[in-house]
Amino acid sequence: MKKSLFNLIVLNFLIFFSAAHGQTPSDELMMPAKDACILLNYEFGGFEEYWEGSTLRDNETVAKVNRTTILPMVAIGIFDKLNLYVGVPYIITESTDPNGGKYKGVQGYQDLGLALKYQFINEEISSGEFSVLGTVGFSTPITNYLSDYMPYSLGFGAPELSYRGIFQYKMKSNIYFRTSLAYLWRGYTEIERDYYYNNGSYYSSFMDVPNAWNFEGVIGAWLMDNSLRMELNYWSLKSTSGDNIRAYNAPQPTNKVEMERVGLFVHYFVPSVEGLGFLAYHNRVVNGLNAPKMNSTGLGITYQFKFIK
Amino acid sequence: MKRQLSNIALILIATIFFTSCEKDLPTYLEYDSYAFSGNDETGGTWNPILINSGADLIIAAPNAVSSSEYQAELADMKEAMGQISDKQKNAVAYWTNNSVNRWNEIALELAAKYNLIPGPNPDGTYTLPNPANPAGPPPFPFAHPPYASRAFAYLSVAQFDGLISAWYYKYTYNRPAPYQQDESINYAYVPNDIPSYPSDAAVVATVAKEILTAMFPLEATYLENLKTEHLESLILSGGNVASDVTAGEKIGRDISALALARAATDGMKKAQVPKPVSDSIKNAAYARFGWQWDNLEIPPRPVGLTPLFGNVKMWNVANVADTRPIIPPSMDSAELLIDIDILKDYAANVTEERRRIANFWQDGLGTYTPPGHWNRFAKEFIVKYRMNPLRAARTFAYMNMAIMDGGISCWDAKYYYHYPRPIQRIEGFQTILGTPNFPSFTSGHSVFSAAGAEVLAYIFPQEEALVNQWAEEAAMSRVYGGIHWTFDATLGTKQGRDVARYTIDVARADGAD
Numbered sequence: 055m056k057k058s059l060f061n062l063i064v065l066n067f068l069i070f071f072s073a074a075h076g077q078t079p080s081d082e083l084m085m086p087a088k089d090a091c092i093l094l095n096y097e098f099g100g101f102e103e104y105w106e107g108s109t110l111r112d113n114e115t116v117a118k119v120n121r122t123t124i125l126p127m128v129a130i131g132i133f134d135k136l137n138l139y140v141g142v143p144y145i146i147t148e149s150t151d152p153n154g155g156k157y158k159g160v161q162g163y164q165d166l167g168l169a170l171k172y173q174f175i176n177e178e179i180s181s182g183e184f185s186v187l188g189t190v191g192f193s194t195p196i197t198n199y200l201s202d203y204m205p206y207s208l209g210f211g212a213p214e215l216s217y218r219g220i221f222q223y224k225m226k227s228n229i230y231f232r233t234s235l236a237y238l239w240r241g242y243t244e245i246e247r248d249y250y251y252n253n254g255s256y257y258s259s260f261m262d263v264p265n266a267w268n269f270e271g272v273i274g275a276w277l278m279d280n281s282l283r284m285e286l287n288y289w290s291l292k293s294t295s296g297d298n299i300r301a302y303n304a305p306q307p308t309n310k311v312e313m314e315r316v317g318l319f320v321h322y323f324v325p326s327v328e329g330l331g332f333l334a335y336h337n338r339v340v341n342g343l344n345a346p347k348m349n350s351t352g353l354g355i356t357y358q359f360k361f362i363k
Numbered sequence: 364m365k366r367q368l369s370n371i372a373l374i375l376i377a378t379i380f381f382t383s384c385e386k387d388l389p390t391y392l393e394y395d396s397y398a399f400s401g402n403d404e405t406g407g408t409w410n411p412i413l414i415n416s417g418a419d420l421i422i423a424a425p426n427a428v429s430s431s432e433y434q435a436e437l438a439d440m441k442e443a444m445g446q447i448s449d450k451q452k453n454a455v456a457y458w459t460n461n462s463v464n465r466w467n468e469i470a471l472e473l474a475a476k477y478n479l480i481p482g483p484n485p486d487g488t489y490t491l492p493n494p495a496n497p498a499g500p501p502p503f504p505f506a507h508p509p510y511a512s513r514a515f516a517y518l519s520v521a522q523f524d525g526l527i528s529a530w531y532y533k534y535t536y537n538r539p540a541p542y543q544q545d546e547s548i549n550y551a552y553v554p555n556d557i558p559s560y561p562s563d564a565a566v567v568a569t570v571a572k573e574i575l576t577a578m579f580p581l582e583a584t585y586l587e588n589l590k591t592e593h594l595e596s597l598i599l600s601g602g603n604v605a606s607d608v609t610a611g612e613k614i615g616r617d618i619s620a621l622a623l624a625r626a627a628t629d630g631m632k633k634a635q636v637p638k639p640v641s642d643s644i645k646n647a648a649y650a651r652f653g654w655q656w657d658n659l660e661i662p663p664r665p666v667g668l669t670p671l672f673g674n675v676k677m678w679n680v681a682n683v684a685d686t687r688p689i690i691p692p693s694m695d696s697a698e699l700l701i702d703i704d705i706l707k708d709y710a711a712n713v714t715e716e717r718r719r720i721a722n723f724w725q726d727g728l729g730t731y732t733p734p735g736h737w738n739r740f741a742k743e744f745i746v747k748y749r750m751n752p753l754r755a756a757r758t759f760a761y762m763n764m765a766i767m768d769g770g771i772s773c774w775d776a777k778y779y780y781h782y783p784r785p786i787q788r789i790e791g792f793q794t795i796l797g798t799p800n801f802p803s804f805t806s807g808h809s810v811f812s813a814a815g816a817e818v819l820a821y822i823f824p825q826e827e828a829l830v831n832q833w834a835e836e837a838a839m840s841r842v843y844g845g846i847h848w849t850f851d852a853t854l855g856t857k858q859g860r861d862v863a864r865y866t867i868d869v870a871r872a873d874g875a876d
Contacts, residue, residue, distance in 0.1 A: 113482075114661035115797075154661035156786045158710065158793035158845075198715060200722065203795070246722035249739070251475040251729050255468070257739075258388040301501070302482030303729050 084173045084187075085131040088362040093141075095333075097123040099350030104205070104305075105342040107298040117153035119205050119346070122146040125354075127167075130361070139169040142196060147206040157206060160199065164208045167193040169216075182225040189236075191216040202245035202261065204305040205346065211243035211307060212263040228276040236268040243307045252308045253297045261307045264293035274319075285319040289337075299344045312343035321356075331356040391468050392742060396460040396552035399751035403875070406753045407531025410873040411524040412678070412760065413621050417531030420524075420617045422610045425538050425560040436604035437541055441548065447599050455596045460552035462564045462593060463522060463755040464742045466571035469589065470518050471731040471738055473579045477506035480728055480800070487662035491635060497580045504579065508726075508807055509672045512734040512770045513631060514578040516678065516763040521574055521622035523760035525566040525614050526753045532610070533558040542601045551600035555751075561610030562603045563752050568593040569615025570622075577623050629676040634669040641666040648781030654694050656781045656802035667801040673775030678764035679865040686772040686862050688854045691782050691804045699788075702848045706785050706792070710845050713795060717843040721796055724808060724840035728797070733808050733837065734766045737815030740830070744823050757875060762818040765866040769814030769859045770807065776858070777802040785845055796844030805855030806847045809838035813859025814866075821867045834859070 085091065100120040103112050127141030148159030169191035176185045194213040195201075201211025218236035240263040248259040269292075274285035296310030317337035324330045333354045339347050407417045414420065426432045447455075458465055481501035483489055492503035504510055540559035542550035557563075572590040576583045594612070597603040636644075649655040658664045673683055680686055692698035709717060726733045741762055745755045782804035786792045799807075816834035820827035838856045841847035870876075 117661075152661065154659065155797060156659065156793050157797070158713070158795050200718065202722070246719045247725060247730075248723070249475075249726075249730060249736070251472075255390055255472040255475060255731075256388050257390065257392065260388060262388060300729060301479055303479055 084135060084171070084176075085129060085137050085358075087131045087133050088360055089131040089358060090361040091129045091356060091358040093125070093127045093129070093354055093356050095123075095125040095127070095352055095354035097125070097350055097352035099123070099348050101339075101346035101348040103347040105299075105345050105347070106301065108343055110347065113302070114153060115155035116149050116157070116205060118150040120146075120148055120150065121348075121350075123352075135173040137171045139167070139171070139191075141167050143167075145208045147208065149206075160203065160206045160208055162199050162208055163197050164195065164199065165193040165214075166196045167191065182223060185220070185222045185224075187220040187222075189216070189218040189220065191218070200246060201243040201263075201307045202247070202250075204307075207307075210240065210263045211245075213241040215239040216268075218268075228280075230272075230274050232270075232272040232274070234268075234270045238266045238268055240265050245307075250306065250308075251300075252306075262295075263307050264296035264310055266291050266293045266311070268292075281323045281325050283319075283321045285317075287317045287319065289313075289315045289317065296344075305344060309344040311345050312341075313339050313345045314341040315339045329358040331358075391457075392464065392739075392746065394459065394464075394746045395456075397746070397749050398553045399460075399555055399557075399754075400749040401751065401754075402555060402557050403530065403751060403753050404534055405874070407527060407529075407534050409527050409530075409757075409875050411527045412520045412764070413524050413618065413625065414528075417524075417528040420528040420614050422532055422561055422613050425536050425606060425610070428538060428544055433604065433606070436606055437545065440541060440598050440601070440604050441545075443598055444548070444601060451596065451599050454592050455551045455600050458564070458593050458596050460555075460564075460600075460602075461745070461750070461752050461755055462567050463752045463759065464745060465593075466518070466522070466567055466575075467515075467738055467742055467759060469571065469586075470515060470575055471735040473575060473582055474506045474511040474514065474735050475729060475731045477502065477504055477579060478511065478729055478732055480505060480507070483662050489662075489664055494580070502581060506579075506732070507668055508732040508734060508811065509634070509669050509675075509770050509774060510578075510631075511732040512763065512767040512811065513626070513629075513675070514575070515734055515738055515759070516767040517578070517622050517626050518571060518574045519756060519759035519763040520678075521570045521618050522567050523753075523756040524622075525570050525618040526563055526756045528614050528618065529561050529563045529566045529611060530753055532561055532614075533563075536560055538607075540602050541604055548601040550602060552602065557751070559603050559607045561614060562597055562607040563611065564597050565594055565603070565608040565611025566615045566618075567752060567756070569612045570619050573616060573619035574622060577626070625676075630671070630674050634672040634675060636666060636670050638665045641670050644670050644778050645781055648779070652690070652693070652780065654781070654783055656783045657787055658800055659784075659786055659798070660800070664800050667778070668799065669774060669801075670778045673771055673773075673778055675771050677768045677771050679869050680768050680772070680862060683772055683775045686858060686865075687776055687779065688805055688858050691780060691848070691850055691854075694783075694788070698850070699848070702850065703785075703789055705849060706789065706842065706845060709843055710793060710795075718795065720836055720840045721844035724812075724837040725796055725844070726808070733811040734763070734770070734815070736837075737762065737766060737812065737819070740815070740833070741819060744819065744826060748823060754875075757870075757873075758819075758822050761822070761866055761870045762815055765814040765818045765863040766811050768866060769810040769862045772858055772862045773805055773807050773810035773855065774801075776805050777807075780804045782848075782851075785848065792845065794845030796841070796846050798846045803847060804851050805858055806838060806841045806851040807855075808841050809834075809847075809852045809855025810859035810862070812837035813856040814863040815859075817860050817863035818867060818870075821870065 102118045123143050123145050125143040130138045143164045145164050146161040171189040174186045199208040201207045216236050216238045220234040222232040224230035242260040250256050269290045272285050272287045291313045293310040299305045319335040321333040335352045338349050492501050492505050494503050497503035537558045538560040542548040568590045572586045576586050645655045726736050781802045784798050784803045786798050812834040816830040819830045838852035842852050
């Protein structure tokens with residue numbers, strides 16, 4: 055049980071940090087009170103094609119856009135049924151050479167993410183175990199990175215509140231199914247110009263970042279005497295409003311974004327070292343609207359310990 | 364259970380807090396009908412641009428207010444006002460009593476909508492927008508800054524001339540507005556003593572519809588619908604009867620035809636040249652100076668943007684070469700090497716302030732362009748200083764003539780000198796703004812902005828320091844963005860001011876001061 059706690063943290067970290075590059079956002083597991091866990095994750099992502107509206111295209115102006123994310127995060131067990139997560143990703147973006155645009159990439163800290171997760175139901179039933187959880191997350195930019203500098207911007211530059219429900223069924227065979235659904239409320243992002251076009255003129259230095267729904271479905275298993283967890287996941291994001299990227303034009307934070315992504319995730323807990331784990335994942339965006347066709351690969355290290363004896 | 368409840372409470376509180384911050388973002392300048400600072404009773408005697416005098420456009424003498432025809436129109440108007448819907452009320456409020464601003468705003472929006480550069484075809488070629496097939500792809504037009512400056516200039520000049528003519532007839536016939544004759548009519552706007560025949564707003568709407576339809580042919584239906592709504596609102600406001608509107612429409616159509624006849628032969632059609640012509644322009648520059656600008660996009664664009672925009676007929680400058688700046692520094696000169704160091708420093712140290720300035724003035728693809736930005740400032744001053752529609756049209760006309768002349772002068776310099784951009788001269792250089800598809804010297808932003816500021820400073824002397832500071836900041840924004848040399852900006856600013864003087868000299872003599 056303890057080993058799987060690491061997983062919980064990893065699976066949660068990008069619900070609010072970076073929807074485009076997130077791991078699976080949630081699971082059913084709770085860390086006991088007085089436990090803490092530290093994660094350091096490195097992710098390398100990139101895309102050569104993107105959906106302009108619903109049309110998949112390449113663009114030599116930006117060539118291949120690479121995006122590297124380093125995420126330190128800590129998870130704390132406040133109560134057995136209430137966990138807190140805090141993290142801040144550091145992101146580096148750039149185009150590969152040669153490219154036709156000669157744009158300078160960006161690097162810096164993105165958004166501070168906070169989340170509280172509460173376990174409502176966790177019941178043994180005859181064939182396995184059933185859990186229902188809820189997460190409330192909040193994130194907000196902690197640097198003044200420019201959201202209106204796509205595709206290099208570090209994030210969408212607006213506060214986000216997320217409300218997530220999580221349902222999991224785990225069979226006695228150690229195979230489990232999990233699904234979660236979240237509503238992501240996103241605020242305004244402040245930009246550095248006071249006019250923009252969003253299916254019409256806007257005389258404002260604020261852009262409305264569309265709210266979104268996020269769905270996830272997972273099939274996973276515990277293997278090797280519970281020292282290895284593997285998951286196949288499907289993840290999708292769907293904005294509730296927004297405009298399309300215009301022809302051969304840059305995206306902007308007002309865009310209606312849709313993405314469908316599939317991924318593979320493994321987490322290995324070193325049996326000989328108490329609290330230590332390594333994780334790896336690979337995600338591929340397979341369908342989208344106004345979104346990058348991003349492939350990303352992540353590696354991370356986790357360490358769990360009691361912070362109050 | 365208790366914890367569950369507190370958790371739910373937290374969610375609710377957070378939801379209420381954040382959703383209460385939701386507000387509507389403005390999509391146009393919000394202002395109400397206002398009292399004009401003056402009526403300009405002699406406005407009908409001012410010198411127009413395209414015609415010799417306001418009397419050159421002909422409308423019939425109106426029926427007397429005592430006539431049965433007029434009384435019937437008045438009754439129709441009152442009946443329509445009695446049946447006004449909420450939607451119509453909103454339209455009346457939207458158009459205000461100075462709709463010159465509104466149509467300018469619509470022009471800016473269309474510029475933003477069409478300011479999209481055509482991308483490459485799969486085989487690496489580029490297709491140019493074609494006015495003979497406006498639907499494209501790519502759609503016509505590509506409303507880049509020279510195109511937009513020209514659209515704004517023709518719109519504003521035709522409105523100004525049309526309003527001079529309207530003023531001429533207003534104060535020739537002196538037919539009072541309906542609400543001035545009949546106290547039972549509740550005028551929707553702040554009352555004034557300006558006679559109502561012909562309707563100035565009908566001139567403004569008709570010109571806008573005619574000129575903008577020619578400039579943005581795919582918007583014909585959209586513009587027709589806006590015009591219909593606007594003309595209807597004139598009657599519903601209690602300010603005009605039908606014959607006021609019809610006479611205004613005639614002036615609008617007639618002056619638009621003259622403006623579009625000028626536009627058809629001003630040389631814009633020849634501004635975008637085929638590759639052999641473009642190459643010969645480039646080769647001539649290389650032979651003259653030993654340098655040439657090259658497009659570095661992938662795939663490369665075979666021709667820069669409108670190489671012969673510098674040949675387009677100017678409004679108030681006889682010979683574009685008279686406004687050409689001095690030769691820029693040679694490729695290995697100490698002056699250029701200093702500039703290279705400055706640009707490298709800006710690129711390596713993107714401060715918050717320089718980034719903000721670069722982005723604020725960027726006015727790039729998908730926006731209303733730098734000429735549009737200055738129109739927006741003009742509109743805000745027009746409301747601040749409560750100009751009547753004639754004064755407002757005059758402001759836009761002179762400013763947009765100066766801006767277009769500035770653009771022509773700038774483009775003459777760009778393709779005469781054919782000077783390389785920083786990304787071409789500095790190996791491995793990267794920018795925070797997109798490098799445009801035309802030579803570097805001088806900076807279009809600098810020239811457009813200085814020309815706009817110069818005219819605004821003439822018309823609004825109280826704002827002189829502010830607009831000059833804006834113009835200089837707009838010029839430097841391109842250097843901070845990494846896409847222009849400092850001398851592109853400083854000499855471009857000087858060029859814009861110089862060109863604007865020609866227009867201001869004309870303005871000073873037009874009878875309005």
